[in-house]
Amino acid sequence: MATKASRAAARVMISPAVLLLLGWMIVPLALTLYFSFLRYNLLMPGMEEFTGWDNYSYFLSDPAFTAALTNTLLLVGGVLLITTVGGVLLGLLLDQPFWGQGIVRILVIAPFFVMPTVSALVWKNMFMNPVNGLFAHAFKALGLAPYDFLSQAPLLSIIGIVSWQWLPFATLILLTALQSLDQDQLEAAEMDGASALSRFWYIMLPHLARSITVVILIQTIFLLSVFAEILVTTNGGPGTASTNLTYLIYMQSLLQFDVGMGSAGGVVAIILANIVAIFLMRMIGKNLEA
Template identity: 60%
Template sequence: MIVPLLMTLYFSVIRYNLMQPGEHEFIGLMNYEFFVTDPSFSTAVGNTLLLLGSVIAITVVLGIAIALLVNEPFPGRGIVRVLLISPFFVMPTVNALLWKHMMMNPIYGVFAQISKAVGAQPIDWLTDYPLFSVIVMVAWQWLPFAILIFITALQSMNREQLEAARMDGANAVQQFRFLVLPHLSRAIAVVVMIEMIFLLSVFAEIFTTTGGGPGDASTNIAFLIFKQALLNFDVGVASAGALFAVLLANVAAVFLIRMVGKNLER
């Protein structure tokens, strides 16, 4: 772990472009300045934060709702739980291809067929709503993880408290607000922390479907680093961007670990 990090740090302070072979002179923080002044940088940061916040919000809200639905006994509950968790084991590239061709294709996709069936004009999702399309793909894959964590948390809940609340006249909303939601606070903190760390590096879905476009509409930090490294052949700037991403991920991780720690102390 240390050797690649040190090499990235070294590359980030030298002039290292694969299209310009020769001596790699020391240039200090110029690569960092070039990366943060890239016209796509502010858009990429905004898209990263929007992707992060949207996916976390979707997975937490829907994860709790679905976990509550499948927590109570019903025929076939085991099969339903397996089906709910299975999307998490689909590789990101396969996930992106499924949504790109099977669901969102404007000619033969499922959404296009539904639109035609109701007399509406099919939408080219990846062109008209590129970032929203990526958010849907990523949320679909991470939703099973949230469901699994919340189901596990609900199974450890004290049933006697719920029964006592029902006997005291508490309705379903009151039970959820004052008993279930506080009980799920630790699970929610864990889901948010883990998802935030991993979602900062979303790449496969963007590369496979939108290519960061149209323009920079769906470019995030990870894809911007890719463009600098492999499309512009600038190893130095890409290394500076990679260290920026590492710093961003560590800041988020420290903040969330403290938040989880405070929850555990309650």
């Protein structure tokens, strides 16, 4: 069907997108890699020199790195757990017939459209603030001492905020998947006397497995790069209690001006993200063939 001429035209049409993305990928990546082997601090211009693996050994042996890696894993894992379990439950609830489905759906997905800096600041001030926050008012009304969420449980508080932002995404996708489930199959199982729990376990959950995987993989890509929520709530503190890898690298590069060390961190972050990306790409690739 495709002629030689249309092939050539197709190549011309694709090339701007490919070349731009190639440039966007190769140039900064090569520079990051190059900087990561230099002693390079913006405060000492002209002093750059090759240092081999020094930046990597400093970065990887820094206790802040271990803390940041742990925090990153806890943040990603915690949010994934809350949003997928919550998303399945909410999906099941919203999949039932009820009055006002359209409106409730709109309410549930709304947090996803709120910009990260707004949702973080709203939670920080209007809810978690130990003096004027709604939680503080609630604690006082119950006769309890107010709790300073962001300084006493910073990471957990951030997990809560980020989960609020991502729960709608998981819910929306899992609800979409549930709606494509064959109702006859469920009815047949019900007639055969299968309990609600076993219908969920043996019919719905296997049907959802693919979508759950997609939710987990895509969220992981975004969650590895959580930044704004940390910047405006805790600045990574107290200490390194809520510093994730992205935030640590940001601090080293743009606050301490240590380009070499920041770049070494960047390479580490890229490697970690790639491990997840490989699985995600396989899933999507399979779908492309189907």
